[in-house]
Amino acid sequence: MPTFPANTPLIERHIAFFIFEEVKLLDATGPLQVFADANEVLGYDAYITTLASHHGGPVKTDTGILLNTRRVAGVGLDETDTLIVCGGGGVDAASRDHRLVASVLRATERCGRIASTCTGAFLLAAAGLLDGRRAVTHWRRCDELAENYPKAEIDPDPIYIEDDGVWTSAGVTAGIDLALAMVEADHGREAALELARNLLVYVKRPGGQSQFSEALKEQTRSASGKFDALHFWMRDNLTADLRIEALAERSGMSARNFARLYIRETGHTPARAVEQFRVDAARVMLEDVKLSIKTIATACGFGNDERMRRSFARLMGVTPQAYRDRFAAVEPD
Template sequence: MSAQQATGGPVAVTIGSRPEPVHTVAVYAFDGMAPFELGVVVEVFGLARPELSGLLAAPWYGLRVCADRPGTPLGAVGGFSITARYGLDELAAADTVVVVGVPNPFAGDVPPGLVSALRTAHDRGARIVSICSGAFALAAAGLLDHRAATTHWRYAELLQQRYPLVRVDPDVLYVDNGDVLTSAGSAAGIDLCLYLVRRDHGAKVANTVARRFVVPPHRDGGQAQFIEAAVRPVEEDEDGIARSMQWALDHLSAPLTVPLLARQAGMSERSYLRHFTARNGTSPMRWVITQRIAASLPLLESPDGTVEEIAAAVGFESAATFRHHFGRTMHTSPTAHRRGFGRGVA
C-alpha cells in the first residue's frame, strides 16, 4: 500500500503482470459538517491497510474528499476546519460517491452543484451512497424516487413529507437498491461502509476491516439487515460475562444453554440473565443465535459445504431452524445470501 493511497490519491496496483486501477470513492464535505460520518468514510476507504496483504483479489480503494470549492477551509462541528483537495468534477467522476450529510436538512437547501454532480455520477454508472441526512441530497437529485430509502430517525418524517415519491423506512440500518444505497444516522454509516466492502471484496476482507475498526461484535435487533461476524475477541482476564461469551464463541457448534453459560461465568442463572442483558442489550440465547448466523456468513460465501452442513457446523439443530433464524435476522435466506455474496459459488 503506497503512501499516495494512504493519503487519498488513487494509484495503480499491480495484480500479476497487469496494472489495475483502484476503485475511487469520493466523499462530499461541506461547511458546518459533523466530522464523525466523514471520519467513518475516511477510516474505511482511505486508510492504508497492510493487514489485507494476501487477502485482496482486486485493488483497494482510492479516496477523494471533495467540496464545492476545493482548497477553501471548511468549518466542522467542534471548532476545527478541513480543506478538501478535490472539487465536484472529481466527485462526479468517482466509482462510488458518498454523501455524509447536507448543511441543514430542515432548511431544505441542497447545494445545486452537488445535485448536478450526483446526477452526472449516477448517469455514468457510479454507485451513490448516503449516510444520515445525506439522503436529502440523493432525494433532491431524484435518485430515490419510487425507491425504498432510510435516514436518521430524526429526519425520516421530514424526508417523507418533502419527497413523497420516496418510500422512507425509518426502521432499518440501511437500504440497498443496487446502484443507490442509504443508511440511518452516524453509526449505521459504519454498517453500510462495511457492507460495501463485503460486497466488493468478500467476508474475510470485510471482517478484517471491522476488526481493525473495533466495532461491536454484533448488531442485533429488528433494524439489522446484515450482521458482521463477531470480530472482537473477548480477553480471558475480563469479567465472568465476558469469559462466558468468549467460551461460547469457541464452542458455537456445541449445544449451548443459559445454565451452561452461567456456569462458565461462575454465576447463578438468574443473576447471569440479568447481568448479560444489561451488558449486551439482548438475551444470552438471542446473542448466541446472532453469533451462529455471523459465523455462517463466511461459510456461505465459500463454495464448500451445503446449507445443511453449514447449519450443523455453527450449532443449529437443523437446517430448518437455521433458515428460520437466518431469515428473521438477515431478511433473506441462506441460499439467497450465498448467491449474492458467494465467491466461486455456482
C-alpha cells in the first residue's frame, strides 16, 4: 500500500466524536473508520480518535450497542483538533439539554475545527455554532432546522458544507465524505483518493454534489411509488427510446393518460425526468477524466455533446467541461 507524506510536519491531530443516548451508530463509526484507515495510508498516527459524551461512560446507540466514552470536558482539544457532533434519534432530547449543549460549546472553545454528521447539526445550532453560517443536515430535516434556527443559512442539497471552520454533512453516510474531505484538507488530494479506494468508496464526492441521486429524488417526489420501477429502468437504459410514447407503452397506458398521471405524481414532465437522469449519469462519468465528453454524451443517450451541453446548462447552470474542471477525480501519477 502506498503511503503519502503530509503537507506539513508530522502533526498528530485529535478527532473527538461527541455522542449521546440513541446516537446513530454509523454517524460515529463511519467517519471514525476513515480517520483510523488514514493512519495506515499516511504511514504514521496522524489521527487519534476519541468517543466523548457529556457524562462519559457507556452510551447506548440506536442499534442497542454500547459505546464507551470519555467525558468531553476532559478530552482537551486544541487548535489542531476537531470535534465532530454526531446525529441520531436522540439529538432532539440532547439539543434541549442545556447542560449538554453547554458542554459542547465549551469543548469547541479552543479546537480548530468543528463538525457535525447528519442531524448532529441540530446540536451545533442549539449551541449557536451555526449562526451566520451555511449548513446542511439530512434532507428530511433541513426545513425543520431552518425553521428552528433562522440565524443559520440551511442549504438542503450538498453532501457537506464547510463555512469558516464549521463543517456539516448530510444524511448518515455523507459523514464519510466529510471525513475524507478533512483528510484531503490536512494531507492532500492524493492521500484522500488512496484512502477512498481502500474504503471501497466509489467516488470521493465533492461537497457541492447533491445529497441524493435523481433516482432517489424521483422516488421522493412520488408518494405512491407508482413509477419507481420505470425510473430505475430509465436510469439503466439511457440510450433506449425514452420518448413519451415508449414510456407510456412500457407502463401499459396511453401516451395522454401516462403524461397526465406522471405530472400529477412527480410534478414535472416525463421529458424533464429523462433529461435529469441523463445529466445525473453524465455528471458521474465526467469525474473520470479518461472518458471524453463525446463518449459520455453518447453513453448517456444525448446523441451528441451539444445536446448534453445544453442540458447541463439548463439543469446544472454550468457546462460539462466546467463541471469536470471542478469535480474530476484526477488520479495521482
